Amino acid sequence: MTYGSALSCLADPTRRRIFERLRSGPAAVSVVARGLPVSRPAVSQHLKVLKDAGLVNDRPDGTRRVYYIDPDGLGELRAWLDQFWGAALDSFKNDLEPQLASRPRRKP
Amino acid sequence: MTYGSALSCLADPTRRRIFERLRSGPAAVSVVARGLPVSRPAVSQHLKVLKDAGLVNDRPDGTRRVYYIDPDGLGELRAWLDQFWGAALDSFKNDLEPQLASRPRRKP
DNA sequence: ACAAATAGTAAGCATAAACTTACGGTAAGA
DNA sequence: TCTTACCGTAAGTTTATGCTTACTATTTGT
Numbered sequence: 001m002t003y004g005s006a007l008s009c010l011a012d013p014t015r016r017r018i019f020e021r022l023r024s025g026p027a028a029v030s031v032v033a034r035g036l037p038v039s040r041p042a043v044s045q046h047l048k049v050l051k052d053a054g055l056v057n058d059r060p061d062g063t064r065r066v067y068y069i070d071p072d073g074l075g076e077l078r079a080w081l082d083q084f085w086g087a088a089l090d091s092f093k094n095d096l097e098p099q100l101a102s103r104p105r106r107k108p
Numbered sequence: 109m110t111y112g113s114a115l116s117c118l119a120d121p122t123r124r125r126i127f128e129r130l131r132s133g134p135a136a137v138s139v140v141a142r143g144l145p146v147s148r149p150a151v152s153q154h155l156k157v158l159k160d161a162g163l164v165n166d167r168p169d170g171t172r173r174v175y176y177i178d179p180d181g182l183g184e185l186r187a188w189l190d191q192f193w194g195a196a197l198d199s200f201k202n203d204l205e206p207q208l209a210s211r212p213r214r215k216p
Numbered sequence: 217a218c219a220a221a222t223a224g225t226a227a228g229c230a231t232a233a234a235c236t237t238a239c240g241g242t243a244a245g246a
Numbered sequence: 247t248c249t250t251a252c253c254g255t256a257a258g259t260t261t262a263t264g265c266t267t268a269c270t271a272t273t274t275g276t
Contacts, residue, residue, distance in 0.1 A: 011115045063274065
Protein backbone atom coordinates (compact mmCIF):
# COMPACT_ATOMS: atom_id res chain seq x y z
CA MET A 1 0.00 0.00 0.00
CA THR A 2 2.70 2.46 -0.94
CA TYR A 3 0.45 4.54 -3.14
CA GLY A 4 -1.44 5.36 0.03
CA SER A 5 1.55 7.02 1.63
CA ALA A 6 2.34 8.74 -1.65
CA LEU A 7 -1.13 10.25 -1.68
CA SER A 8 -0.83 11.29 1.95
CA CYS A 9 2.42 13.03 1.13
CA LEU A 10 1.18 14.96 -1.84
CA ALA A 11 -1.98 15.99 -0.05
CA ASP A 12 -0.02 18.57 1.91
CA PRO A 13 0.44 21.86 0.02
CA THR A 14 3.90 22.55 1.39
CA ARG A 15 5.03 19.06 0.49
CA ARG A 16 3.66 19.58 -3.00
CA ARG A 17 5.65 22.78 -3.36
CA ILE A 18 8.79 20.98 -2.29
CA PHE A 19 8.09 18.20 -4.72
CA GLU A 20 7.45 20.63 -7.54
CA ARG A 21 10.63 22.48 -6.68
CA LEU A 22 12.55 19.24 -7.04
CA ARG A 23 11.02 18.77 -10.46
CA SER A 24 13.41 21.39 -11.81
CA GLY A 25 16.38 19.42 -10.58
CA PRO A 26 18.08 18.14 -7.40
CA ALA A 27 18.57 20.58 -4.59
CA ALA A 28 19.93 20.73 -1.05
CA VAL A 29 17.62 21.22 1.92
CA SER A 30 18.42 24.86 2.57
CA VAL A 31 18.10 25.65 -1.11
CA VAL A 32 14.64 24.15 -1.10
CA ALA A 33 13.76 25.98 2.10
CA ARG A 34 14.64 29.27 0.42
CA GLY A 35 11.50 30.46 -1.26
CA LEU A 36 9.20 28.55 1.06
CA PRO A 37 7.25 30.23 3.87
CA VAL A 38 8.29 27.62 6.43
CA SER A 39 11.45 26.99 8.42
CA ARG A 40 14.28 24.74 7.32
CA PRO A 41 13.56 22.03 9.93
CA ALA A 42 10.03 21.87 8.59
CA VAL A 43 11.44 21.19 5.15
CA SER A 44 13.66 18.48 6.60
CA GLN A 45 10.66 16.79 8.15
CA HIS A 46 8.71 17.00 4.92
CA LEU A 47 11.59 15.54 2.97
CA LYS A 48 11.78 12.64 5.38
CA VAL A 49 8.11 11.88 4.82
CA LEU A 50 8.57 12.14 1.06
CA LYS A 51 11.51 9.78 1.23
CA ASP A 52 9.64 7.23 3.34
CA ALA A 53 6.91 7.29 0.72
CA GLY A 54 9.43 6.53 -2.02
CA LEU A 55 8.88 9.83 -3.79
CA VAL A 56 12.36 11.26 -3.33
CA ASN A 57 15.86 10.08 -2.57
CA ASP A 58 18.90 11.84 -1.23
CA ARG A 59 22.61 11.83 -1.73
CA PRO A 60 25.27 13.31 0.56
CA ASP A 61 27.33 16.21 -0.71
CA GLY A 62 29.69 17.47 1.95
CA THR A 63 27.72 18.83 4.82
CA ARG A 64 24.78 19.10 2.47
CA ARG A 65 22.19 16.60 1.49
CA VAL A 66 20.91 16.72 -2.06
CA TYR A 67 17.37 15.52 -2.69
CA TYR A 68 15.89 14.49 -6.01
CA ILE A 69 12.68 12.96 -7.25
CA ASP A 70 12.42 9.18 -7.26
CA PRO A 71 10.36 8.08 -10.28
CA ASP A 72 9.59 4.71 -8.69
CA GLY A 73 7.20 6.14 -6.13
CA LEU A 74 5.48 8.12 -8.83
CA GLY A 75 5.12 4.99 -10.90
CA GLU A 76 3.15 3.16 -8.25
CA LEU A 77 0.86 6.11 -7.79
CA ARG A 78 0.26 6.37 -11.49
CA ALA A 79 -0.43 2.66 -11.77
CA TRP A 80 -3.05 2.88 -9.07
CA LEU A 81 -4.63 5.88 -10.73
CA ASP A 82 -4.80 4.12 -14.07
CA GLN A 83 -6.98 1.43 -12.55
CA PHE A 84 -9.82 3.89 -12.63
CA TRP A 85 -9.95 4.27 -16.32
CA GLY A 86 -11.53 1.86 -18.73
CA ALA A 87 -14.62 1.62 -20.81
CA ALA A 88 -16.82 0.98 -17.81
CA LEU A 89 -16.24 4.44 -16.43
CA ASP A 90 -17.58 6.44 -19.31
CA SER A 91 -20.43 4.08 -19.89
CA PHE A 92 -21.42 4.65 -16.32
CA LYS A 93 -21.16 8.37 -16.47
CA ASN A 94 -23.09 8.80 -19.70
CA ASP A 95 -26.28 7.53 -18.13
CA LEU A 96 -26.31 4.14 -19.78
CA GLU A 97 -27.67 3.42 -16.34
CA PRO A 98 -26.77 -0.15 -15.51
CA GLN A 99 -29.32 -1.69 -13.25
CA LEU A 100 -27.54 -1.19 -9.99
CA ALA A 101 -27.19 -4.90 -9.21
CA SER A 102 -27.75 -5.10 -5.49
CA ARG A 103 -30.82 -3.02 -4.90
CA PRO A 104 -33.23 -4.32 -2.31
CA ARG A 105 -36.61 -2.74 -2.81
CA ARG A 106 -39.72 -3.42 -0.86
CA LYS A 107 -41.43 -5.07 -3.75
CA PRO A 108 -40.25 -6.07 -7.22
CA MET B 109 -5.75 24.00 -8.19
CA THR B 110 -8.27 21.24 -8.31
CA TYR B 111 -5.68 18.48 -8.29
CA GLY B 112 -4.85 19.67 -4.81
CA SER B 113 -8.28 18.88 -3.46
CA ALA B 114 -8.26 15.61 -5.37
CA LEU B 115 -5.07 14.62 -3.63
CA SER B 116 -6.46 15.67 -0.26
CA CYS B 117 -9.47 13.50 -0.90
CA LEU B 118 -7.63 10.37 -1.86
CA ALA B 119 -5.19 10.75 1.00
CA ASP B 120 -7.83 9.52 3.41
CA PRO B 121 -8.00 5.69 3.58
CA THR B 122 -11.75 5.56 4.08
CA ARG B 123 -12.29 7.89 1.16
CA ARG B 124 -10.04 5.69 -0.95
CA ARG B 125 -12.10 2.64 -0.04
CA ILE B 126 -15.26 4.47 -1.03
CA PHE B 127 -13.70 5.54 -4.29
CA GLU B 128 -12.49 2.02 -5.03
CA ARG B 129 -15.91 0.66 -4.22
CA LEU B 130 -17.40 3.01 -6.79
CA ARG B 131 -14.96 1.71 -9.35
CA SER B 132 -17.06 -1.43 -9.67
CA GLY B 133 -20.10 0.63 -10.58
CA PRO B 134 -22.50 3.28 -9.23
CA ALA B 135 -23.94 2.69 -5.79
CA ALA B 136 -26.25 4.35 -3.28
CA VAL B 137 -24.91 5.74 -0.02
CA SER B 138 -26.14 2.97 2.24
CA VAL B 139 -24.85 0.35 -0.15
CA VAL B 140 -21.42 1.94 0.01
CA ALA B 141 -21.63 2.19 3.77
CA ARG B 142 -22.26 -1.53 4.02
CA GLY B 143 -18.89 -3.17 4.20
CA LEU B 144 -17.19 -0.10 5.61
CA PRO B 145 -16.26 0.19 9.29
CA VAL B 146 -17.74 3.69 9.62
CA SER B 147 -21.26 5.01 9.99
CA ARG B 148 -23.48 6.02 7.11
CA PRO B 149 -23.31 9.77 7.89
CA ALA B 150 -19.55 9.49 7.72
CA VAL B 151 -19.87 8.06 4.23
CA SER B 152 -22.20 10.91 3.30
CA GLN B 153 -19.63 13.44 4.44
CA HIS B 154 -16.88 11.70 2.53
CA LEU B 155 -18.97 11.61 -0.61
CA LYS B 156 -19.59 15.33 -0.31
CA VAL B 157 -15.86 15.97 -0.16
CA LEU B 158 -15.27 13.69 -3.11
CA LYS B 159 -17.93 15.49 -5.07
CA ASP B 160 -16.52 18.94 -4.27
CA ALA B 161 -13.18 17.70 -5.57
CA GLY B 162 -14.77 16.64 -8.84
CA LEU B 163 -14.02 12.98 -8.30
CA VAL B 164 -17.62 11.73 -8.13
CA ASN B 165 -21.07 12.82 -9.14
CA ASP B 166 -24.50 11.81 -7.96
CA ARG B 167 -27.93 11.20 -9.37
CA PRO B 168 -31.21 10.97 -7.47
CA ASP B 169 -33.07 7.67 -7.49
CA GLY B 170 -36.17 7.80 -5.36
CA THR B 171 -35.18 8.36 -1.79
CA ARG B 172 -31.74 7.15 -2.70
CA ARG B 173 -28.78 8.96 -4.12
CA VAL B 174 -26.59 7.09 -6.52
CA TYR B 175 -22.92 8.06 -6.69
CA TYR B 176 -20.53 7.27 -9.48
CA ILE B 177 -16.96 8.15 -10.40
CA ASP B 178 -16.40 11.33 -12.39
CA PRO B 179 -13.50 10.81 -14.80
CA ASP B 180 -12.93 14.54 -15.14
CA GLY B 181 -11.46 14.94 -11.68
CA LEU B 182 -9.23 11.96 -12.28
CA GLY B 183 -8.04 13.51 -15.51
CA GLU B 184 -6.75 16.63 -13.84
CA LEU B 185 -4.92 14.61 -11.25
CA ARG B 186 -3.35 12.45 -13.88
CA ALA B 187 -2.30 15.45 -15.91
CA TRP B 188 -0.54 16.96 -12.91
CA LEU B 189 1.17 13.67 -12.19
CA ASP B 190 2.40 13.38 -15.75
CA GLN B 191 4.28 16.62 -15.36
CA PHE B 192 6.82 14.73 -13.30
CA TRP B 193 7.94 12.44 -16.02
CA GLY B 194 10.34 13.25 -18.78
CA ALA B 195 13.87 12.51 -19.69
CA ALA B 196 15.21 14.87 -17.04
CA LEU B 197 13.95 12.71 -14.22
CA ASP B 198 15.80 9.54 -15.07
CA SER B 199 18.95 11.39 -16.00
CA PHE B 200 18.84 12.97 -12.57
CA LYS B 201 18.30 9.73 -10.74
CA ASN B 202 20.96 7.77 -12.57
CA ASP B 203 23.71 9.92 -11.16
CA LEU B 204 24.47 11.91 -14.27
CA GLU B 205 24.92 14.50 -11.54
CA PRO B 206 24.16 17.90 -13.02
CA GLN B 207 26.15 20.59 -11.35
CA LEU B 208 23.56 21.81 -8.89
CA ALA B 209 23.38 25.31 -10.33
CA SER B 210 22.87 27.54 -7.29
CA ARG B 211 25.46 26.41 -4.82
CA PRO B 212 27.15 29.12 -2.80
CA ARG B 213 30.35 27.82 -1.31
CA ARG B 214 32.82 29.69 0.76
CA LYS B 215 35.45 29.63 -1.92
CA PRO B 216 35.44 28.37 -5.48
C1' DA C 217 42.51 22.46 16.20
C1' DC C 218 38.95 25.61 15.68
C1' DA C 219 35.16 27.84 13.60
C1' DA C 220 31.43 27.99 10.37
C1' DA C 221 27.92 25.90 7.64
C1' DT C 222 24.50 22.48 6.89
C1' DA C 223 21.16 19.13 8.35
C1' DG C 224 18.47 15.90 11.38
C1' DT C 225 15.89 15.28 15.82
C1' DA C 226 13.16 16.37 20.15
C1' DA C 227 9.61 18.68 22.58
C1' DG C 228 5.62 21.32 22.50
C1' DC C 229 1.71 23.65 20.51
C1' DA C 230 -2.12 24.77 17.57
C1' DT C 231 -5.13 23.75 13.92
C1' DA C 232 -7.52 20.66 10.99
C1' DA C 233 -10.37 16.81 10.20
C1' DA C 234 -12.54 12.28 10.71
C1' DC C 235 -15.90 10.14 13.39
C1' DT C 236 -20.18 9.60 16.31
C1' DT C 237 -24.90 10.59 17.80
C1' DA C 238 -28.96 13.18 17.08
C1' DC C 239 -32.13 15.52 14.21
C1' DG C 240 -34.82 17.12 10.06
C1' DG C 241 -36.41 16.39 5.38
C1' DT C 242 -38.09 13.95 1.26
C1' DA C 243 -39.87 10.13 -1.54
C1' DA C 244 -42.40 5.75 -1.91
C1' DG C 245 -45.68 2.00 -0.54
C1' DA C 246 -49.78 0.30 2.16
C1' DT D 247 -52.48 9.69 5.33
C1' DC D 248 -49.14 7.63 7.81
C1' DT D 249 -45.35 4.84 8.18
C1' DT D 250 -40.91 3.34 6.48
C1' DA D 251 -36.59 3.83 4.13
C1' DC D 252 -32.96 6.70 2.87
C1' DC D 253 -30.11 10.68 3.05
C1' DG D 254 -27.91 15.16 4.47
C1' DT D 255 -26.52 18.38 8.23
C1' DA D 256 -25.32 20.11 12.98
C1' DA D 257 -22.82 19.78 17.18
C1' DG D 258 -19.22 17.94 19.75
C1' DT D 259 -15.12 15.08 20.68
C1' DT D 260 -10.79 13.08 19.72
C1' DT D 261 -6.82 12.19 17.14
C1' DA D 262 -3.43 13.30 13.75
C1' DT D 263 -0.11 16.46 11.96
C1' DG D 264 2.31 20.55 10.42
C1' DC D 265 5.01 24.17 12.43
C1' DT D 266 8.38 26.48 15.56
C1' DT D 267 12.22 26.80 18.65
C1' DA D 268 15.83 24.65 20.71
C1' DC D 269 19.79 21.35 20.56
C1' DT D 270 23.18 17.92 18.58
C1' DA D 271 26.00 15.94 14.94
C1' DT D 272 28.90 15.98 10.91
C1' DT D 273 31.75 17.95 7.44
C1' DT D 274 34.60 21.50 5.39
C1' DG D 275 37.98 25.19 5.27
C1' DT D 276 41.56 28.05 7.51
